[in-house]
Amino acid sequence: MLVVSVAVMSPSGLVFVPAGIVLAVALAASEPSWSRVAVLLASAAIMYALGWILPVVWPNGLTATIGIACGYLIRFVAAFGVGAHLVATTSPTRLSAGLRAWRIPRAIAVTLAVMLRFFPVVASTSAAVLDAMRLRGLVGARGFVRHPVLSIERFTVPMIAASLRASEDLSASTILRGLGSRRTPVTLDPPRFGWPDAALALAVAALAAISMVLPSPLAEGIP
Amino acid sequence: MIEIGGVTWTYPHADHPALRGLDLSIARGELVALCGASGSGKSTALRLINGLVPHFHDDGVLTGTVTVDGVVTTDVELDALGSITGTVLQHPGRQFFTDSVREETAFAMENLGFARELTRDRVDRTVARLATWMPPDQPLRHLSGGQQQQVAIASATAHEPRVVLLDEPSSNLSPDAVARLIGALGQLKSAGVTIVVAEHRLRYLEGLVDRVIVMRDGAVDAVWSAAEFRGVSDADLAREGLRGEVRSADLPSAPATGPSIEAGTGAGEVPAGEVPAGALELDAVRCHLGGRTVLDISRAVLRAGEVTAIRGRNGAGKSTLARVITGLQRSSGVVGLDGRELSRGARQRASAIVMQDVQRQLFTESVEAEIRLACTDAAGDLDTSAVLASLDLDALAQRHPLSLSGGQQQRLVVAAARVAGRRIVVFDEPSSGVDRRHLQSISNEIRRVAADGAVVILISHDDDLLALAADRGITLVSPGELQATPSAATTDAQTMKETR
CATH class of the missing domain: 1.10.246 (Serum Albumin; Chain A, Domain 1)
Structure with a gap:
């Protein structure tokens, strides 16, 4: 969770956001907490719509401001999503x-x-x-x-x-x-570091690598 | 074992000392009950023995000495005192740090650095002895108040302290849970543990207690040996502000039917034409939470001007019923008042809840402003100062609500509900941990709200209060639960876990 927070909150952290959201959704689905899956996907979609699509479709001062705010808030969606899994499952x-x-x-x-x-x-x-x-x-x-x-x-x-x-x-x-x-x-x-933990660590590393290699869908759009 | 010599203690920012020249000597293996009215200093005396006084309160003023098992409490740190004492606070649910029975029982031993094998063995034995039939991995917040109490005792005693301190352990317990508490105390006593219990209710300790110490204004007022205590009359107890026998409240049943109503307690149907004016009616009210039916009432009628008690174990749906009635919780079915169906929003506007933690519902910066806020949603403009005077709150008008005592805060919340003319008023466990005098005044408050013509709902385990304040009762059971036995509770918990 700390890794994800640091990654998405850093100045160039937007590239990690899609991976963070994928991770958060996967963790929520593993509990399984379908309501959190829905909330995460919906808020990410709203943030994306307001932050990236709206300013392009209807450019003016207000939508630009909302766009910047959402570009920042979408980082929280990823961080909170992973944090919520920790709170829900770990004593x-x-x-x-x-x-x-x-x-x-x-x-x-x-x-x-x-x-x-x-x-x-x-x-x-x-x-x-x-x-x-x-x-x-x-x-x-x-x-x-x-x-x-x-x-x-x-x-x-x-x-x-x-x-x-x-x-x-x-x-x-x-x-x-x-x-x-x-x-x-x-x-x-x-606590034992077992194979599920190893699998999770590998998945996180893979997501991070993919984020860095592939072009980010969130890269352009932020003014 | 415990020597308190001439102790005077003043809490930080307090005007008066909480303890004045307290002298007390408790022998090894003794079971002593500390009692006295609220504010007499009995809880503070317990905190003196486990070292929370003075270590936990910076800037308090302490004179005199306290020695526990040869250790002067001011010379050592709190964890050293924690290893020779075990403490059970008044609200067991609030002191849990972990999520399960086993983790909670092991908590002190882990932190105090006991060897792993010893901890494992002790935890298993303690759980088997004190928290039997509770599935060890059950989330603590799903346990009943009595079960939480058992876990708190297990968690305070697994490291085998020589002194065990309990602060009002019976205050939130139903009679059967009190019986289990007596069993746990008996086990500890026969193991030679020194036990100090601060209590309002005393009679349940009669077979166990060696000495009863009555405190008043921070000092010892009277001491009764076990034999003398048996001869003390209920009137003498009342004079000291103490509660006597746990009364059993035999209330006539309110008309109610449905799977949520305990068999044999509902008073049957009220024909639609005979519902008294102003009454609250529930028809086919069902509520599902997390895939489980938590409330299922076919029909119930609660009269205006009367106090209806809602009883039942934790998880039986008492708070859900209150939330449905006040419009805070969605449900199917119809809730009507005075013959008209009310929407959820309308019920919210017609209702008030006096919560167990009243500071959650005080929103303004003064008593007067709190009443004025309540007036704004009343029909007309009211003269605030006259209202305050009639409620005996005028002396406190400019005080900040959070600076009032718990009893005064409760009175203020009740006053706001009355001023706003709420027609449904719910009291949620209003008497937890109060002495006999306060019990009477709370009961008077509740009666006064009913006398105004409101439908009053009283959720409580406290039979003393129910005997004073309630007119009728409904006992809820968890729908689908066949009987109130531990095995049923276990299956219930398992189903709950599976559905989560």
Whole structure:
């Protein structure tokens, strides 16, 4: 995931985007999570349509601006797609065991594992805050257009307050159980680099190579 | 085993100390219950023993000393204290770091660096002893509250600490889960573990407890031996703000039928012509999530001006029912109010939910603004200050909602719902972890909303609250589930896994 993020986000990263999206879709299909496959394909298609086709078909200032924005956002589609697979399939224990096996420094490994653990908390809190806003009539296109800053504030403040409260319990309990301490952890089930991992690594390398050799469909079009 | 000598502790940014000159001595193998009203300092005393006080709170002020198993808590780091103590926090679901029973049970041993073979053996034995019949790879978030509690205990004790601390372990448990908790505590006690339990409900500990310590304002107020405690009357407990017997709420059934309604609890059909005015009606309401039927109600009628309790195990569809009724969740079938069918949008505009975590639903920068926001969607313009005065919130008008106590926040959310004239009000587990006095005041709030003429739905496991606040009840079961036994739960979980 880190490799993909760095690749697609780098200045000349657009060449890797099609490969990243192919990888993300393949990972989603392997779970299988068909809804994510659909979302990824649809958002990539929309980004492509708005970013590459629209400015050519109907060139003016507005479509050019949208085109540049979408040219940038399509990188996120690839990065988020691969990231979502990690969040959906990997438990924090397995992630930290894996990072430990790679001799990644503990500070980074613990931070990444905690982030991974925290995604579902943020997701469920956000869903609950949105529910509460809907019942108070605070969600709606009209309200958002009229008071965009206020709407965002009304969402973020309770979201952060509730997430922080949940995080306090979590960090108290994990620190007491030795997470991030100076002791050397011993993994119960050590991760093995098996043939599926090898196949995945080969596939990623192949996709990257193809991206560099073949002409990119996204290369022209960006003004 | 545990020596607390003259401890005074003030949390960072607090005006008053949470503990004032606390002296406490607990012997090896003793089971001690710490009790007292909310804010009496019992949870803080637990945090003092596992070292979260002072290590977890920078800038707090501590005087006095605490020694646990010969270790002065201020001299060592938290992981050293974590290896001699095991802690179960109040909301077990919030303290899980991993995704499965086995990983969670192994978590402390892995981090504390136990040998792999020892960890594997201990984890298997602990899971077999405390978390039996739970499939070891079941995602933790799919477990019921009672099962989560068992996993939290397993995870806090696999590294065999000599001291185990539990913060209000019974607060979210149904009576059968409390029985399992008693079993787990008994096992630990017979293994010679020193146990400290902070609790509001006490009676379930009667056969196990060696001493009951009543706290008030951060110090010890009364000490009862096991024999004395058995002689303490319910009135004495009430005077200390403590809950006594776990009451069982025998509620008359609300009229409801369908596969989601537990056999023998629905009160049958209400003929279409006899539905009372203002009532909420559900007809053929079915809801599928992730390829599974989670709710299936043929017909149900909930009266206005009454409090209807929704009971049932986790995963039985209680929150789904609340989300369908309030229009947050799509479903098939018809939901009507006062004889008229309501669309999802109309239901959202007619409903309010008082969530378990109320800070998720406070949107403005002051109490007054929160009420004014609720007024904007009420029919007419209201005099905000008069409303605040009538709700006993006028003294707090300029405070930021997030700076209020949990109870005050809850009152504010209820007030906003009443001001906005919502006709369907759902309370979702409003009493988790509150003492006897607060229980009464929450119950009064709920009753007042019903007296305004709203359809009030109370989702709760807390029989004490249900006995006070509910008029009728519906018990939900997961549709398709034959009986509420562990084996049925297992099959259920397996099907769920297969369909995912």
